[in-house]
Amino acid sequence: GNSVTQMEGPVTLSEEAFLTINCTYTATGYPSLFWYVQYPGEGLQLLLKATKADDKGSNKGFEATYRKETTSFHLEKGSVQVSDSAVYFCALSDRDGNKLVFGAGTILRVKS
Amino acid sequence: GAVVSQHPSWVICKSGTSVKIECRSLDFQATTMFWYRQFPKQSLMLMATSNEGSKATYEQGVEKDKFLINHASLTLSTLTVTSAHPEDSSFYICSALTRETQYFGPGTRLLVL
Numbered sequence: 634g635n636s637v638t639q640m641e642g643p644v645t646l647s648e649e650a651f652l653t654i655n656c657t658y659t660a661t662g663y664p665s666l667f668w669y670v671q672y673p674g675e676g677l678q679l680l681l682k683a684t685k686a687d688d689k690g691s692n693k694g695f696e697a698t699y700r701k702e703t704t705s706f707h708l709e710k711g712s713v714q715v716s717d718s719a720v721y722f723c724a725l726s727d728r729d730g731n732k733l734v735f736g737a738g739t740i741l742r743v744k745s
Numbered sequence: 746g747a748v749v750s751q752h753p754s755w756v757i758c759k760s761g762t763s764v765k766i767e768c769r770s771l772d773f774q775a776t777t778m779f780w781y782r783q784f785p786k787q788s789l790m791l792m793a794t795s796n797e798g799s800k801a802t803y804e805q806g807v808e809k810d811k812f813l814i815n816h817a818s819l820t821l822s823t824l825t826v827t828s829a830h831p832e833d834s835s836f837y838i839c840s841a842l843t844r845e846t847q848y849f850g851p852g853t854r855l856l857v858l
Contacts, residue, residue, distance in 0.1 A: 665845065676751070676838050677789070677849040684845070722788065730845035731777070735788045 635660040639723050639736035646713055646743050654708040654739045656697075656723035664725040666690075666699050666706040671720045671738070680708075680721070684728075713743045746772050749841050751850035758829055759858055765825045766853045768839030774819035775841035780812070783836045783852075795822040829857045 640655040658666065665684045669677040681690030686701035695710045706723060723736040748771040758764050768778055776797050781789040793814050794802045801814035811833075813825040822841075826833055834857045840847040 667846070669849070674852075674854075676749075676852040677840075679747075679846060679848060682846060726845075726847070728845065730842050730847055731794070733779070733791070733840075733847055737788050 635664065635725060635732070635734045637723050637725055637734055637736035639721075639739050641737075641739070643740035643742055646741070648715055648743055648745050649712045650743075652708070652710040652713045652717075652741070654721055654723075654741070656706045656708065656736060658704050658706065658723075658725050660704075660725055662727070664727060665730065666697070667724045667726070667733070668695070668697055668706070668708050669722045669724060669735075671722065673719070677722065713741070715743045715745050717741060718743045747841075747843055747846075747848040748772050749839065749848050749850040751837075751839055751853050753853060754851065755854040755856075757856045757858065760830055761828055763825055763827045764829055764855060765823055766837055766839075766855075768822045768824070768841070768850050770820045770841040770843070770848075773841070773843045775822075775843055776819065777842040778816060778822040779840045779842070779847060780814060780822075780824050781838045781840070783838060785836075789838060792824075826855065829855070831857045833857050 667682045668680040670680045681692040683690040683699035689698045720738045726733045752767045778795040780792045795816040797816045803809045816822040838852040840849045
């Protein structure tokens with residue numbers, strides 16, 4: 634079945650540091666890929682998505698590129714802020730958006 | 746756009762009572778909504794898929810008689826936890842599907858005493 638593997642956290646960075654959170658997936662067919670962010674005590678917010686190979690999703694300074702050859706969708710940001718502290722979930726779904734499969738989540742802590 | 750709300754945001758109830766949680770898509774119509782459960786410091790677990798006008802589809806291991814789902818309109822799905830027990834205490838999150846993407850509500854924290 635489909636699955637998503639994320640790097641374990643927590644990831645602790647200083648403000649303005651470079652961020653990478655690794656995400657790899659196993660899927661049949663051509664899934665859509667997502668990054669969601671969850672702030673403390675809240676639900677999930679869609680951060681970015683990509684629906685086909687080589688697509689780059691971007692939002693709020695975050696980027697991720699759909700790499701079919703390495704089955705990866707790593708999240709990057711050039712300069713993190715304290716307000717980026719949250720849990721980040723990588724996920725995939727079928728082409729219709731159904732059957733969303735989540736990774737375990739990665740806690741990001743940014744210190745000033 | 747694509748805003749989803751949940752009500753209530755948190756609820757405390759006594760063991761044996763039933764609790765209803767509402768999920769609304771505020772600025773779009775959603776034929777399909779989903780209900781998830783999240784345990785502390787864990788990922789989301791899909792409980793069921795809610796389809797407007799038809800019966801919900803439950804994931805393996807989820808008791809359909811305990812977690813009643815109704816999707817009566819294109820903007821509202823409800824989850825009722827019947828005869829709640831302390832082990833049902835959790836964070837329940839819904840999502841609504843539009844443009845091939847799921848948008849999530851803010852979650853409902855349930856505490857059963």
